[in-house]
Amino acid sequence: MSAFIGATVTYQKHLKAEALSIHRNLTPLWRRRYGGHVVNGRRTEGKRLALLEAPGAAGITLRDVLSERTCPEDRMLALIPGDPRLARILAQLKPEEQAVMLALGLNGVVTWAEAAEYAGADDPPVFGERVRRKVLRLAAEQRRRDVLRRPGPPSDLRRPGQKGEQEGAST
Incomplete structure (x- = not known):
């Protein structure tokens, strides 16, 4: 028991x-x-x-x-691009085109049409495509200018012989 x-x-x-x-x-x-x-x-x-x-x-x-944890400048600082190439492209866009390009960097915005819709465009697919083409054109122009700005090879650099000449051959 x-x-x-x-x-x-x-x-x-x-x-x-x-x-x-x-x-x-x-x-x-x-x-x-x-x-x-x-x-x-x-x-x-x-x-x-x-x-x-x-x-x-x-x-x-x-x-x-509770006090607010954000600074008043945070919204403005978020719009300033960290890459100077991006800043140069943004400077060449109209304000409504800038809004579309900046909206593309937000979470959940994947396509140019979605970015245009987020920015409040009247016809998002058409306007988004137009901004996409313009941005690609401006980016290509920036790359072309960057290549032209790069310094060339030093003038004392030996170049290989031309027209069948042997390198280092003396005349």
């Missing part, structure tokens, strides 16, 4: 531990307590997680009280 009672107590402990674990898992985060300590064998009260949308005094939420 005592073996039966001992087994029952063991099963009760496991069942209680399992129920407590399930209860903890099903308790919402904002109702859980964390950071409690055990002092003199007693568990001290922990703290609760505060929701940003929890109403406070006079209907003000915690989100209203």
Whole structure:
């Protein structure tokens, strides 16, 4: 009989531990307590997680009280390209074309038509294609100018002989 009672107590402990674990898992985060300590064998009260949308005094939420983490300049700085080649191309575009090109760099905008739609064009597929062609043309012109700006080889560089001459052959 005592073996039966001992087994029952063991099963009760496991069942209680399992129920407590399930209860903890099903308790919402904002109702859980964390950071409690055990002092003199007693568990001290922990703290609760505060929701940003929890109403406070006079209907003000915690989100209203927190300071904003963005700077006023962030929106403007996001529009300044880091690559000087891109800045040169943007400088040659009209403002509505610039809006399409900058929209293409946003998350979720994949095609030129989507970028034109995001920028508010009247006919997004046609306008997006026109901006795409213009940007490709301007990029090709920038590459051509960059090649012309590159310094050539030094003038004292030996060039191979021409018309069948052997290199290093003396005359």
